[in-house]
Amino acid sequence: GAGVSQSPSNKVTEKGKDVELRCDPISGHTALYWYRQSLGQGLEFLIYFQGNSAPDKSGLPSDRFSAERTGGSVSTLTIQRTQQEDSAVYLCASSPPGGYQETQYFGPGTRLLVL
Amino acid sequence: GENVEQHPSTLSVQEGDSAVIKCTYSDSASNYFPWYKQELGKGPQLIIDIRSNVGEKKDQRIAVTLNKTAKHFSLHITETQPEDSAVYFCAAKGGANNLFFGTGTRLTVIP
Numbered sequence: 001g002a003g004v005s006q007s008p009s010n011k012v013t014e015k016g017k018d019v020e021l022r023c024d025p026i027s028g029h030t031a032l033y034w035y036r037q038s039l040g041q042g043l044e045f046l047i048y049f050q051g052n053s054a055p056d057k058s059g060l061p062s063d064r065f066s067a068e069r070t071g072g073s074v075s076t077l078t079i080q081r082t083q084q085e086d087s088a089v090y091l092c093a094s095s096p097p098g099g100y101q102e103t104q105y106f107g108p109g110t111r112l113l114v115l
Numbered sequence: 116g117e118n119v120e121q122h123p124s125t126l127s128v129q130e131g132d133s134a135v136i137k138c139t140y141s142d143s144a145s146n147y148f149p150w151y152k153q154e155l156g157k158g159p160q161l162i163i164d165i166r167s168n169v170g171e172k173k174d175q176r177i178a179v180t181l182n183k184t185a186k187h188f189s190l191h192i193t194e195t196q197p198e199d200s201a202v203y204f205c206a207a208k209g210g211a212n213n214l215f216f217g218t219g220t221r222l223t224v225i226p
Contacts, residue, residue: 004158033213042121042204043159045213056212091158102147102208106158 002026004107006092012113013082021077021110025094032075033104034067037089046090049075082114117142119207121217128195129225136220138205139187145209148181148188153202153219162203163190195224 005024013019025032034046045059049069060066064082069075079086089111093104118141128134140148146167151159165172165179165188172179176195181188192199202221206214 006158035213040219042119042216042218043206043214045215048212050212059213102214103149103161103164104214105161106151108156108158 004092004094004105006090006107006110008110009108010111010113012115014115015084016081018078018080019082019112021079021090021112023075023077023092023107025073025075025092026096026105028096029094029105030072030097031095031104032069033093033095034075034077035091035093036061037091037109039088043091046077079112082112084114087112087114117145117207117209117211117215119205119215119217121205121220123220124218125221125223127223127225130195130197132195134190134192134195134199134222134224136190136203136205136222137187138189138207138217139185140207140215141186142207142209143183143186145207145215147208148179149206149208149214150177150179150190151204151206153204155201159204192222195222197224197226200224 007022030051032049035043047067048056064080067077089109091109093106121138149164152162153159176193178191202219204219205217208214
């Protein structure tokens with residue numbers, strides 16, 4: 001079946017502009033995660049959604065970052081007033097419900113470059 | 116919080132040889148340990164995972180071992196092939212919602 005999809009695949013923006021990144025999780029997956037991967041680094045957790053529960057925002061680096069998940073499916077990560085240090089690959093992952101919900105499947109990522 | 120360390124950062128092996136990547140974790144509550152393979156320009160792909168109720172798991176040429184006492188786990192790839200060349204990440208999860216990742220190992224298999 002279809003995996004996690006993300007759009008756009010690449011985004012170039014100017015410092016100070018807002019950007020929106022989109023994630024479509026695997027159908028039926030109830031959990032959705034956003035991570036950030038800076039060049040040559042591991043993945044840094046940003047935010048977690050599970051069903052209708054309040055999201056876990058503990059990884060968001062500043063109040064310029066926000067995310068929402070509409071209808072328990074598609075999610076949008078918004079970065080306001082982008083800075084050059086926001087340049088990174090933004091990865092989305094989803095997990096199925098049930099006993100193995102910690103198993104996370106990743107999308108291809110959105111490569112963000114802030115000039 | 117959890118801290119995952121991964122070694123080595125780069126690894127080159129001859130085709131057909133074995134490759135071993137090691138990770139340590141700090142939180143004794145962690146109980147789930149996946150390994151991901153990331154090829155250039157792609158997202159991480161889950162290749163194998165292990166839960167804390169077992170010490171070893173194998174899937175064809177790939178195996179993972181877990182030592183809960185020492186808080187370390189390892190990825191073993193046997194009979195390496197050029198298509199195994201990629202960056203490999205270990206991760207750990209306990210009570211938190213998210214995975215904690217190591218910093219990655221760039222594996223190069225030399226034909």
